């Protein structure tokens with residue numbers, strides 16, 4: 001199983017993106033150098049416009065919207081919300097020196113990817129610019145990787161933006177590219193009911209200011225919508241077309257009196273333009289205004305969502321100028337933190353993710369504190385309606401709010417108080433995530449949060465909890481397994497990586513040891529030079545994970561079991577599962593192209609070691625001894 005594609009974002013009509021500041025950690029201690037790589041004499045404007053062009057090329061062809069947000073510079077993959085984290089965009093653009101076989105990496109949405117989902121890393125060992133004079137065209141590379149972020153896999157068609165190698169400057173998407181993204185998110189709904197001035201939508205008004213609010217979208221650059229707003233003689237009216245934080249659409253606003261005379265216009269200045277505002281002083285004898293929202297451009301920026309707000313008087317209330325509610329589970333409600341499930345719930349702030357105007361009611365989230373090592377916090381939530389025809393998958397993620405604080409774990413109980421079986425997806429870096437496939441729509445469940453190790457030094461502190469629902473589960477593939485015994489307490493596996501990838505590994509062990517005897521297994525990953533890439537210890541009965549950017553090469557995985565005290569090691573099974581999280585575009589040299597290259601080799605292969613020559617690099621004396 002390769003990288004999992006086709007999993008939709010929870011709230012695809014409100015996808016945010018950000019450009020990480022230089023110095024942001026990309027993988028391990030590698031700092032991003034995006035701005036120093038791409039900025040030219042005129043600054044960041046050109047390449048950011050090229051990236052927005054790539055984003056919007058997809059958005060013009062599918063039911064998704066993109067908005068630009070600031071980026072706080074937290075490391076890529078930092079614990080947090082996979083979508084609508086207020087610190088950075090859902091999609092984060094970064095750059096770092098990568099191995100020569102990749103131009104860029106993109107990570108599609110996956111419940112196993114954490115906040116790494118959506119992130120795009122350019123290889124700063126190459127030169128990027130705009131157009132065919134550049135070594136590599138930013139728009140064309142971003143177009144490919146944004147396709148992956150939207151769940152579209154590679155294509156074998158050389159004319160596709162999703163062809164796995166760079167073949168020069170792209171003009172746009174092929175029909176098959178469009179069909180692929182529409183299979184994930186659907187097409188933009190086209191409202192034909194109000195496309196002429198003779199058939200306007202009658203706005204319903206409320207309050208003393210006769211406020212009307214409409215959330216709609218231009219389905220294409222040729223789309224247009226008319227609205228009718230009631231006015232009285234001599235009164236002012238204010239019309240605001242709000243797009244900042246809603247989409248990258250470039251609209252125009254035209255206001256007519258009841259006789260069809262234009263009485264006000266405003267035109268967007270760009271994809272991140274300010275709201276369009278028209279003030280009208282209504283003349284005598286005119287009972288209505290007609291408002292036309294249309295595209296200001298025939299380009300891909302002609303499609304996207306908007307919010308239209310109209311009010312009597314000289315302004316509209318600014319609290320109405322926000323993004324429409326999240327679309328995936330807009331009636332999801334909020335976590336009930338009133339307690340139950342055998343414990344008490346004190347404190348904890350209910351947070352529906354609406355900060356910064358980006359609503360995210362697709363999920364439940366809250367922040368609370370483990371006040372003592374034995375503390376267990378419970379919260380109830382209601383499962384939303386089914387999405388599609390398949391089983392509904394719940395993902396519950398809990399993470400420590402500060403580093404060094406509690407390492408929390410989460411478990412889920414049904415309405416009868418019975419623990420619901422779950423699969424661990426992530427247990428690393430202070431984050432613990434599980435999924436349950438087949439939760440019951442409309443049912444009430446309880447989540448319990450407790451310290452991973454109540455006896456440990458990090459058993460108290462504040463945490464975040466997020467619960468999401470989706471139609472697709474994360475798939476972790478079994479990579480390796482074996483039995484460690486007193487006679488053979490270590491085992492080896494080899495991973496051959498042919499193309500740079502973010503990998504997510506989940507490692508677990510179970511032991512036949514009698515209860516009370518503590519068995520642990522250490523997994524150590526070595527590169528071909530014998531350097532330790534990662535080392536993890538798993539206490540039998542639990543699971544731990546790690547997320548790594550692995551460059552091409554051969555990696556040795558060593559599994560070594562140990563037992564606390566001096567007893568003989570009981571038979572202990574270990575299992576390694578995982579998934580690649582990202583997908584690259586290769587840097588094929590171009591122009592002229594006479595023969596297409598052969599398809600690339602499989603990105604990675606697991607095997608049993610043929611010759612244990614790596615063992616000469618290993619100390620055989622570091623077997624895990626004291627769990």
Ligand SMILES: [Zn+2]
Nearest residue numbers: 154583584585
């Ligand atoms: Zn690709």
